[in-house]
Amino acid sequence: MTEVPPLDRLATLAGRSWRVQELPGGLTNTNFHVTGDDGLDPVIDVVVRWSQGDATLLGIDRDAEAxxxxxxxxxxxGADVLEYRPDLSMLVISFLPGRSLDNADFADPGVLARAASATRELHAGPRFQGDFDMFTRRAAYLSTVQERGYGLPPGYLDHADAWDAVRRALAVRAQPTVPCNNDLLAANFIDDGTRCRLIDYEYSGNNDACFELGNTATECDLTPEQVEAYTEAYFGTPTRADLARVRLQMLVSEYGWSLWGFIQAAASPIDYDFEGWGMERYEKAVATLRGPDLRRLLEDVVS
Known part of the structure; x- marks a missing residue:
């Protein structure tokens, strides 16, 4: 197991008897499931998120996350927040029963519908602290890469004009922002067979709902048919502009997050192929930037 943080310093666990198990996943933190039934109330069944690495490099605000x-x-x-200890880089939340989804699960129409429903509930909830805009985030990531001499995907800067065209098109009919997770990959959906709940709010902030949908669509490798079904499950009766907006936000997610991978490749202490992670997203973005559908999507989104 990975090194375990000083869990006994948490008020939630102090003086209690408990067991700890590392949970899979997490590229900027390590998660531990802590359980115990020592006869005291409440029974311990929590997740401790232990942050690692330089959060400021990636634009993570831990106070906003909590x-x-x-x-x-x-x-x-979401899970209840039980304790937040920035001095220990730890956040304690309630454990949510169910299982983390994987990409293949989205082939099930029931899963797709539950995921869309949970996303809609989040977006209808209380406003978040802070805003998230991938165009702003990508500019900050690019500055970090260039100022620190980190590697860039080959040809990354060749797409500046197309990137600006996407930004301008999305701004024409900009929608009011809603509270978004902004990182709803499959593993961040916890499904108990009846409903989905959502975890991991490191990159959360008020944002365009279609970025949320587009980010999930690309992170979960949804087929074009599944993207349409997911958009329909969220909107009910999406317009052509809605569908184009989700498709363009898939591209925005891919092009922006690819730089996250290259920053992590250079700076993260975690042993993981971050460059490969970034290249996978960049290559998806390039396929759209150079593909036959971009012009139509730019026209549809402003219609």
Whole structure:
């Protein structure tokens, strides 16, 4: 097991008897499931998120993460925040029963519908602390890469004009922002067979709902048919502009997050192929940037 943080310093666990198990996943933190029944109330069944690495490099605000995690719980789709200890780089939340999804699960229409429903509930909940805009985030990531001499995907800067065209098109009919997780990959959906709930609010902030949908669509490798079905499950009766907006936000997610991978490749202490992670997203973005559908999507999104 990975090194375990000083869990006994948490008020939630101090003086209690408990067991700890590391949970899979987490590329900027390590998660531990802590359980115990020592006859005291309440029974211990919590997750401790232990942050690692330089959060400022990636634009992570840990205070906002804790606030927004609690807001998601208030919306009915997140885990309760039990304790926040920034001095220990730890956040304690309630354990959510169910299983983390994987990409293949989205082939099930029931899973797709539950995921869309949970996303809609989050977006209808209390406003988050802070805003998230991938165009702003990508510019900050690019500055970090260039100022520190980190590697860039080959040809990354060749797409500046197309990137700006996407930004301008999305701004024409910009929608009011809603509280978004902004990192709803499959593993961040916890499904108990009846409903989904959502975890991991490191990158949360108020944002365009279609970025949320587009980010999930690309992170979960949804087929074009599944993207359409997911958009329909969220909107009910999406317009052509809605569908184009989700498709363009898939591209925005891919192009922006690819730089996250290259920053992590250079700076993270975690043993993981971050460059490969970034290249996978960059290559997806390039396929759209150079593909035959971009012009139509730019036209549809402003229609």
């Amino acid at each position: 606030f927004n995690t609690a807001a998601a719980a208030d919306a009915g789709v």
